[in-house]
Amino acid sequence: MLTRSSHDLPPYRRPRASPAPLSCQGRTIDTKAPIHYRTEALINAPLSKIWRLQTDVERWPSWQEPVLSNERLDQGPLRKNSRFRWTTPAPPTATTPATTLSITSTVHQIRRGECLRWRGPAVGEGLSIDNGVHVWTFTEVKGGVLVRTEENWAGAQVEADVPTATKFLGWGLEAWLKDLKTAAESHC
Numbered sequence: 579m580l581t582r583s584s585h586d587l588p589p590y591r592r593p594r595a596s597p598a599p600l601s602c603q604g605r606t607i608d609t610k611a612p613i614h615y616r617t618e619a620l621i622n623a624p625l626s627k628i629w630r631l632q633t634d635v636e637r638w639p640s641w642q643e644p645v646l647s648n649e650r651l652d653q654g655p656l657r658k659n660s661r662f663r664w665t666t667p668a669p670p671t672a673t674t675p676a677t678t679l680s681i682t683s684t685v686h687q688i689r690r691g692e693c694l695r696w697r698g699p700a701v702g703e704g705l706s707i708d709n710g711v712h713v714w715t716f717t718e719v720k721g722g723v724l725v726r727t728e729e730n731w732a733g734a735q736v737e738a739d740v741p742t743a744t745k746f747l748g749w750g751l752e753a754w755l756k757d758l759k760t761a762a763e764s765h766c
Contacts, residue, residue: 603687607711607712607713607730614730614731615729615747616727617727617728617751618725620721633656635664644753649663656688659686662683663683668705679701679702693716696712710729711730712727712728713728
C-alpha cells in the first residue's frame with residue numbers, strides 16, 4: 579500500500595493550516611477564548627496616516643460612526659499602559675438587550691508603525707464582556723498597507739452564545755476596518 583504525506587500533494591490540494599495568531603511584541607489574543615475573529619484589508623494610504631488615525635483614539639468618533647465617545651485616561655502619545663474609555667452600541671440578541679457598551683482599554687504592547695495590542699472589559703446594561711484582547715498589525719506592501727486585526731472575547735454572558743457573539747465581533751471588526759480604510763484613503 580502506498581502512503582503519501584500532504585507534502586507530496588500539489589499546493590492546491592494540501593490541507594490549509596490555520597494561520598498563527600497576530601502578535602505584537604510576541605503577545606497575541608487569548609487563543610483559548612472560544613470567541614475570536616480575524617480580518618484584514620489593504621489600505622491605499624501612507625502608513626503614517628493610518629497609524630495616526632488608529633492611535634489618536636480621542637478622534638475615533640470623527641471617522642467611526644459606531645464609536646459614540648472616546649476619552650483618554652492619561653495624556654501624551656499612545657504608549658504602553660495608556661488607557662482610554664470608549665462607548666459603542668450593542669444590538670439586542672436572543673439573550674441580551676440592546677445597550678451601550680463602555681469599554682476601558684489598556685495598551686499592553688505598541689511598536690510605532692508596526693503593531694498595537696490592548697485589552698479590557700466592556701460593560702453595558704444586561705451585557706458584559708469580562709475581557710477582550712485586540713491586536714492590530716500594519717505591514718507596508720505593494721499598493722499600500724496591509725492592516726490586520728484580531729480580537730477575542732471572554733466572559734460567561736458572551737460565551738453562552740458563541741456563534742452570535744462571534745458574528746457580532748466579526749461585524750464590528752469588518753466595519754472598523756472599512757471605516758479606517760475610508761478615512762485613510764480620503765484626501766481630507
